[in-house]
Amino acid sequence: MYQYNQFDKHFVANRAKQFRSQVMRRLDGSLSEEEFRPLRLMNGLYLQLHAYMLRVAIPYGSLNSKQMHQLAYIAKKYDKDYAHFTTRQNIQYNWPKLKDVPDILDDLAQVDMHAIQTSGNCIRNVTSDHFAGASIDEIADPRPSAELLRQYSTDHPQFQFLPRKFKIAISGSPNDRAVIKSHDIGLLMKKDERGNLGYEIYIGGGLGRSPFVGKLLKDFLPKADLLPYIEAIMVVYNLNGRRDNKYKARIKILVHESGIEKIKQEVEEHFIEQKQNFKQPSDKLISAINERFKLPNFKQANIDNYEIELKQNAQFSSFVKNNISEHKNKDYSIISVSLKNIGETPGDATSDQMQILANLAKQYSHDELRISHEQNIILPHVHKSDLPEVFKELQKANLATNNIGLISDIIACPGMDYCALATARSIPVAKQIAKHFNELNLEEEIGQLKLKISGCINACGHHHVGHIGILGLEKQGKESYQITLGGEENLSMNIGKRAGPGFSSDELLPAIKRLIEAYLNLRQNPEESFLASYKRLGEKPFINALYPKEEKANVA
Amino acid sequence: MARKFIEKIVTANALLQGDVIYFTKQNVWSRNHQDAIIAHTIEQANELLEKAEQQQDIIVGAYLADVFLDEAKTASPLHFREIFRSKGPSNYFHGKQTKT
Amino acid sequence: MLHKQQKAFSNITAKSIIVRNGFFEKAEIDNSKNILEIDGNAKISQIDLSKDMIIIEFEKFADGRGFSLAKLLRQNGFKGIIRAKGNLLVDQYPLAIRCGFDEIEISLAHAQRQPQNQWQEVLTRTNNNYLDRLMLA
Secondary structure: OOOOOHHHHHHHHHHHHHHHHHHHHHHOOOOOHHHHHHHHHOOOEEEOOOOEEEEEEOHHHEEEHHHHHHHHHHHHHHOOOEEEEOOOOEEEEOOOOHHHHHHHHHHHHHOOOOOOOOOOOOEOOOEEOOOOOOEOOOOOOOHHHHHHHHHHHOOOOOOOOOOOOEOEEEEOOOOOOOOHHHOOEEEEEEEOOOOOEEEEEEEOOEOOOOOEOOEEEEEEEEHHHHHHHHHHHHHHHHHHOOOOOHHHOOHHHHHHHHOHHHHHHHHHHHHHHHHHHOOOOOHHHHHHHHHOOOOOOOOOOOOHHHHHHHHHOHHHHHHHHHHEEEEOOOOEEEEEEOOOOOOOOOOEEEHHHHHHHHHHHHHHOOOEEEEOOOOOEEEEEEEHHHHHHHHHHHHHOOOOOOOOOOOOOOEEOOHHHOOOOOOOOOHHHHHHHHHHHHHOOOHHHHOOOOEEEEOOOOOOOOHHHOOEEEEEEEEOOEEEEEEEEOOEOOOOOEOOEEOOOOEEHHHHHHHHHHHHHHHHHHOOOOOOOHHHHHHHHOOHHHHHHHOOHHHHHHHO | OOOOOOOEEEEEEEOOOOOEEEEEOOOOEEOOHHHEOOEOOHHHHHHHHHHHHOOOOOEEEEEEEEEEEOOOOOEEEOOHHHHHHHHOOOOOOOHHHHHO | OOEEOOOOHHHOOOOEEEEEOOEEEEOOOOOOOOEEEEEOOOOHHHOOOOOOEEEEEOOOOOOOHHHHHHHHHHHOOOOOEEEEEOOOOHHHHHHHHHHOOOEEEEEHHHHHHOOHHHHHHHHHHHOOOHHHHHHHO
16 A cells, blocks of 8 residues: 655645635635636536535555545535545545535545545646555556556646646556546556566547547556656647637547547657656666565465355355456455445445445455445455354345346436436436346346446446446437447447437336347347447347337437 | 427526525525426526526526426426425425425 | 737836846846746647746636746756746745746736735745655655
């Protein structure tokens, strides 16, 4: 885990102080709302439908028990005893008062946390693989690079007023779990033929109004060149990104309009210049960062109790099947704790649940937790002999939902229940779908299926990359939902295709039911996933299921 | 053909609290939708908005929202977004719905 | 409009204020200086670095191109004065300094709303930043 040094501590404390002064200046009229807005946004403060919303960064998704306890404390003290984990490894408080926000930032600073650059037209919280540092398939831990980028991008004087927001994601595993190709910059760690570490770099990916799969910018960048190379990209974007139209201001549009070859050439030119000018961080600083991410001291213990429990406890073995991933150390496991309890709001956790997870992390996971972009919480280092006990504790806290990767493990943005940008609600839709398939006991039968819901075109719910995507819109004064099919989020990222006209809130669940029934009838065998069936058969049979012939006349 | 004017009110969020507020007859703000002053013409609406926007020191983001009037001339929000704003989220019993 | 080459300096009137080292000064016309005025569209390779002073106009405070332009001018060895012209926020002042600006020209009305003490207060923010630390540590 990255532990803050004196410099970091000083910095976040100062930022909280600065924000206090900005609030004062807004209140005394020195700053107009138009001027205050970008300042509050770069400190994570939005104004939503019913209240302000504070978005706190969980850099690259890693935190320790003390930090989780503090997040729970803040929810209790300043908010309504819960908070929402987002698809960008942030946590959001839905009800803070403006006057309390400086105090909240102070409380966060006490545990080395902050809300810096979780919004605004700047480089946002750098996201990463939620299994980083634990997964068996990892080439390198991506977090030291992510931390370096966090330090580099925090308060970078050139890049606080970019044409638009800028998101960087990094994966250290070829099994990309960070959806790197949907980011402005996606970094994939890899080794060259001599075994040197570096990055494969993608640029111009994104979801939202105009979704794009990131394009390959550089096949291999040596590790030491990361910062000057990123700086080169940022300079090219800052000077050339469109500022005439907010909807065309992301780098994906620049890449699309200029062509990847031209961007590549400009970045390379700037890179040569940057490399000469850029003083690289010292080895001492780099190794100090690396030191903070070293593996915990794994314990050695007999795991017979785990094997026995697997055989004797069906609930436990089902939990292990769905919620456990393979760890670097064969006696350890990664637990994904689902925040998709059936009938509840995806990604929400109560203060009590956060505290329980913090305690479990402290006792059983070497004091580490991770937040996934799928809005679940990870206990990354649990010894198998402790799994039965952890499972029991999770059950008690209503946190043992064993649906990771299944149809009820839905990503959903807050939608119009909270968000000022939303065009329709997402939460009731997610709850309804999860409940339906859970009640029929069909989740296991359906198997791996990624269903993602966004409440507006901005696509915070990643609907474009859901195997089934749902986009909430407004049609003639009512909520209306469009379905996309065939999206994919790993390195073979694919933008889902719109199936046809939208469905009203009443028609949506029946439509999803027809779609799933069709899949169950069409699949070659139970091992063939929804996505695999869709790829094999094409869209036609699925579209026919969504829009049966006799009803077609009515949906238009 | 000119469309029939849809009655409007001015709404915003309170600067300090962040919650939903409505502009009233007395040029002050209320937490209750039914206190809102109703504009019956586009001129009235623009005038109200202009007046409301002068209070930047206590509000954020004032705008006009459509309403419909029942037989007793009581105004209710027309768009579902405004209905949600006047109540609170649907997933928890939070927001304005707790106060009524 | 690539450069507003050699634009007459007369458009700076008493209506504007120069912020220099945290202090307000009246904008004065210095005809002896060889000045170039550019805006965010300028192409860095085409800028004459032999000028005494380069003024970079910020059309809006949220248009951050000027920050990169100033930084690139310094990287390319420009030694003269770089002035930002536009109603930047007090909070952008330390960023501007870190990018290589020497001074900011703001309107009198803006200066009245964001008075001198606020500009002085934020000056301390130029110290202790991550980037300097990364590059020097």
